[in-house]
Amino acid sequence: MDTTMFDEWLKDLNRSMAKKKRNILLFLDNAPRNLQIKLSNVVSKFFLANCTSELQPMDQDIIKKLKNGYRKRLLRRVIAKLDSVETGDELI
Numbered sequence: 001m002d003t004t005m006f007d008e009w010l011k012d013l014n015r016s017m018a019k020k021k022r023n024i025l026l027f028l029d030n031a032p033r034n035l036q037i038k039l040s041n042v043v044s045k046f047f048l049a050n051c052t053s054e055l056q057p058m059d060q061d062i063i064k065k066l067k068n069g070y071r072k073r074l075l076r077r078v079i080a081k082l083d084s085v086e087t088g089d090e091l092i
Contacts (some may be wrong), residue, residue, distance in 0.1 A: 007037055008046075017041035 018041045018092055029047045078091050085091055 006031065007035075010037055010039060010042065012041045014039045046054070 013024075013026075013036075023041050023043070024039055026042055026044045027047065028044055031044075031046065035044060
């Protein structure tokens with residue numbers, strides 16, 4: 001992802017959070033530190049470059065747990081739809 005695309009994504013995220021009247025904290029890893037965008041509903045914090053997993057929790061099991069949770073929700077959705085579809089293409 002290049003800087004322009006990342007900036008657009010951040011702006012979209014900020015608009016979405018503003019519509020929902022929410023404020024979020026976004027942790028960034030391997031991202032450009034010189035963000036020139038003013039965001040009203042998104043605060044960004046950067047992990048240090050090349051830091052150990054003790055300082056960088058995303059290197060621990062958090063990503064694995066997020067992926068597992070996503071897979072569980074996806075499978076539940078698919079299983080719930082099984083009786084109402086005729087082909088596998090209709091599941092997702």
